[in-house]
Amino acid sequence: MSNVQHALLVEDSATQALLTLAELEKLPDIEVEHAVSLAAALEAICRTRFDVVFLDLTLPDSVGEETVKRFCDAAPDLAVVVLTNHDDDAQALQSLEQGAQDYMLKGRIDAQSLSRSLRYSIQRKRAEISVRDARDEALRANRQLERRMRQINCLYGVSRALESPELPLRVAMEEVVSLIPSAWLRPESIGVRLTCLNGLLPGGIVETSDFMDTQWRLEAQVFAGARPAGRIEICWPESRPPEGDEAFAVSERDLVRELARRVGQALERACVQKELVQLATVDFLTAAYNRRHFMAVTGAEVQRAGRYGRPLSLLMLDIDHFKRINDERGHAAGDEALKAFVIVCREVLRDQDIVGRMGGEEFAIALPETAMEAALVVAGRVRAHLAEMELPVSGGAPLRLTTSIGVAECKIRDGEGLEACLGRADAALYRAKALGRDRVEAAE
Numbered sequence: 498m499s500n501v502q503h504a505l506l507v508e509d510s511a512t513q514a515l516l517t518l519a520e521l522e523k524l525p526d527i528e529v530e531h532a533v534s535l536a537a538a539l540e541a542i543c544r545t546r547f548d549v550v551f552l553d554l555t556l557p558d559s560v561g562e563e564t565v566k567r568f569c570d571a572a573p574d575l576a577v578v579v580l581t582n583h584d585d586d587a588q589a590l591q592s593l594e595q596g597a598q599d600y601m602l603k604g605r606i607d608a609q610s611l612s613r614s615l616r617y618s619i620q621r622k623r624a625e626i627s628v629r630d631a632r633d634e635a636l637r638a639n640r641q642l643e644r645r646m647r648q649i650n651c652l653y654g655v656s657r658a659l660e661s662p663e664l665p666l667r668v669a670m671e672e673v674v675s676l677i678p679s680a681w682l683r684p685e686s687i688g689v690r691l692t693c694l695n696g697l698l699p700g701g702i703v704e705t706s707d708f709m710d711t712q713w714r715l716e717a718q719v720f721a722g723a724r725p726a727g728r729i730e731i732c733w734p735e736s737r738p739p740e741g742d743e744a745f746a747v748s749e750r751d752l753v754r755e756l757a758r759r760v761g762q763a764l765e766r767a768c769v770q771k772e773l774v775q776l777a778t779v780d781f782l783t784a785a786y787n788r789r790h791f792m793a794v795t796g797a798e799v800q801r802a803g804r805y806g807r808p809l810s811l812l813m814l815d816i817d818h819f820k821r822i823n824d825e826r827g828h829a830a831g832d833e834a835l836k837a838f839v840i841v842c843r844e845v846l847r848d849q850d851i852v853g854r855m856g857g858e859e860f861a862i863a864l865p866e867t868a869m870e871a872a873l874v875v876a877g878r879v880r881a882h883l884a885e886m887e888l889p890v891s892g893g894a895p896l897r898l899t900t901s902i903g904v905a906e907c908k909i910r911d912g913e914g915l916e917a918c919l920g921r922a923d924a925a926l927y928r929a930k931a932l933g934r935d936r937v938e939a940a941e
């Protein structure tokens with residue numbers, strides 16, 4: 498292995514250069530290159546790996562402390578010995594502050610002092626580099642630690658939001674989305690979007706106002722059990738400093754997958770919950786509310802109407818001659834007729850109207866914000882729409898259905914309750930049947 502050391506002498510004065518080079522060449526195992534300007538010196542260090550530089554401060558293209566600064570910026574790992582003309586302590590010290598390791602007075606240059614300064618400045622530079630590396634390493638470790646703490650805090654907040662039994666799912670997901678940016682060191686520039694496919698979230702999407710489509714993004718699929726349930730996307734509007742060779746650290750990618758996993762678990766819980774609620778509230782065959790749930794939901798509507806003095810009407814409906822369908826076409830055809838009946842009703846009704854199967858072929862419909870006159874129009878439409886329909890039924894000719902309907906407006910001002918009003922609608926329904934069926938009758 499060669500012990501030859503490479504030195505660069507930057508000196509614009511030809512006389513001074515001759516003197517210094519002569520002394521340098523007396524040293525064993527040294528190769529010296531000579532540059533006459535800062536530009537030439539900067540070019541030389543790109544070509545050759547030097548161990549030390551002897552740097553004159555007064556050059557044609559740079560003067561004084563600026564020379565040291567520019568050189569040290571360009572070659573931060575190279576030992577620099579400044580050559581000064583005068584015994585100028587202030588300038589010498591300033592050179593050291595700018596990044597030089599040693600200085601020599603030109604008048605006192607000899608082989609011995611050059612040798613000493615060369616060894617000293619190289620050693621000092623090595624020590625400086627190891628201190629700098631240790632400090633950089635500590636900063637990196639601190640940064641990583643800070644990132645992990647942010648990620649853990651974020652996961653903790655997300656878990657709390659998702660596991661809170663009081664929060665509706667949409668509010669919990671909004672909280673999750675707003676928490677995610679805090680997991681990164683520059684949270685202010687981060688946008689988040691959560692897309693849910695399973696219909697549990699009204700609208701299906703929760704996002705921060707600064708979400709946009711950029712190439713700086715992390716993404717993870719959300720699964721509820723084994724079913725695809727959505728997607729988490731995190732975006733950075735501008736390019737961000739890369740982590741090593743990658744755009745994102747491994748822990749950042751892991752974090753997004755972990756967030757997706759927790760959101761997926763919450764969605765799965767919500768799915769199960771929804772199914773349980775449906776089993777308890779919905780008629781399995783027709784998907785109308787069951788009697789109990791219809792009474793609960795409509796009871797709340799009646800109370801609300803009473804509180805605000807708003808109208809509310811009820812319809813009682815009975816499919817005409819339903820028993821005949823069962824007897825003549827079989828129970829499967831009867832079931833299809835019941836399903837079709839509810840679908841036809843929904844086609845005529847508004848979203849806020851409430852449909853309940855009260856038992857057998859008997860249904861009730863609650864119309865919030867609707868007085869008698871308008872309720873009779875709705876009832877007429879249901880009756881007419883049904884009478885027009887031909888229902889395809891497996892194993893036979895299409896069915897034609899008719900319905901009889903009794904209509905009552907709730908006597909809100911008299912404090913009439915749901916049961917009493919349903920009773921009046923039922924009496925009107927009875928009358929509609931007695932008067933020949935396929936007709937609408939208003940309650941007294």
Ligand SMILES: [Mg+2]
Nearest residue numbers: 509553555556
């Ligand atoms: Mg000079």
